[in-house]
Amino acid sequence: MNPVLTIDPEFEAKCPPLTDDELSQLEENILEEGLVLMPLIVWNDTIVDGHNRYRIAQAHPGIEFRVHEKNFNNKYEALSWICKNQLGRRNLTPQQKKYLIGQRYKAEKQIRGGDRKSEQAKSSSQNGNLISPLKTCDRIAEETNTSKNYVIRAEHFSDGIDAAEEVLPGIKNDLLLGKYKPRETDVAAIAKAAPEERREKAEQLRVIPEKKPKADKESARSGTKRQQEVYATIDKSYEDMKDSKRVTEDSALVSLRYTARNMVETCDVLFTNFPGLLEKPDYKDQVIEIMQEPKQYILKLEGEPDNEQH
Structure with missing residues (x-):
């Protein structure tokens, strides 16, 4: 019998949604097999990978699935894992990749207590022969083959995406799929704008620039x-x-x-x-x-x- 699992909206929001065709194909494959082949990844009975597979199994009684339990110390470790796992997909748009890197950076700063600049400085002065660990942004840049500046900008970009989605539901997916391609700075500006100005700024992201002659x-x-x-x-x-x-x-x-x-x-x-x-x-x-x-x-x-x- 399948266990009852929890879907955390914050966790699911980090997973790029499937297109209608992809979702239909996934459901068709599962029904053809008669079970969910890949196990759902969970943490304390909360799904961290496999939201679509879980919903399909719920919609078709008799379809069984397995779960694999992951251990995290807190939700920020779980969020970081989700972002890293999704970044492993080959079919991401550049916007989705940037969003995931930004969200990963944001989560890992919480795990490490920010970049710990003061702690690293203290460690360096007291232990001259020890090399301080890489700052969070430098480490993520190295692991994602980007740069420190890219990672920092990615966080601002992802914050802008989430802020736009709060005031204009549905725009997040459009932006991440590249339906609209506003300037990165315009997206980041949404999160920095006053609450009463955000909707107007978010709507402007949908303005498609005129084609050059x-x-x-x-x-x-x-x-x-x-x-x-x-x-x-x-x-x-x-x-x-x-x-x-x-x-x-x-x-x-x-x-x-x-x-x-x-x-x-x-x-x-x-x-x-x-x-x-x-x-x-x-x-x-x-x-x-x-x-x-x-x-x-x-x-x-x-x-x-x-x-x-x-």
Whole structure:
């Protein structure tokens, strides 16, 4: 007989929700198997991973599941674990990743009593031969392959997301899925605004900026002679593919190859002309964040399995 478990809204809020299609597929898989294959992770009978699986089991009497008990000293350790576990998923958007890192940082500061600057300073002075442990933000940055500044900004970003959700329910998921892509500073500003101003500021996050005129796109293409040659080759490839008799996998690969090469060359041109993109930490963090999308796409093509959905 399945145990009765508790769903903590604060814990569940850290888990990126499944899309309707993903949820339907998960339910279909469970019904086909006749049981929940992956155990639900719990702490004191409270779910920390497996909220969707639990609800599906509840909706279908007879579907059994197992539980695996985790031990945490407090809820902040549980929250940190949830964020780290969710960060292991391969299908996160850049916004979801940033939100989870920010929430993890926030939780772990509570575990460690903040960054303990005064305690570390005291330890360093009294024990000259001992190396103080990394500050929380530095450690998380190292573990998530980001930077200290990224982690700090991620906390402000996640606070803004939660503040916007409080006054405008539903916007959190839209923002984390990338339906709207406001500036990070505008999102963070929601949490810092006066309570009476938050709803208006949150609504402004949904304003979609006007598309740049075509001329801007064309000017963006201008650059090195090599880039122009690459675009010409791509255009010719597309023209060739319009003739159905000539469309083959080989011609498609030619187009794909030049597209990939152009992306690399465009990056090289930008980094050469604007060295601050890589030399200045704030800009470098954003460059790495932008490049997560093609990276995740490559991982998807390579067929690396996603972690079990929550």
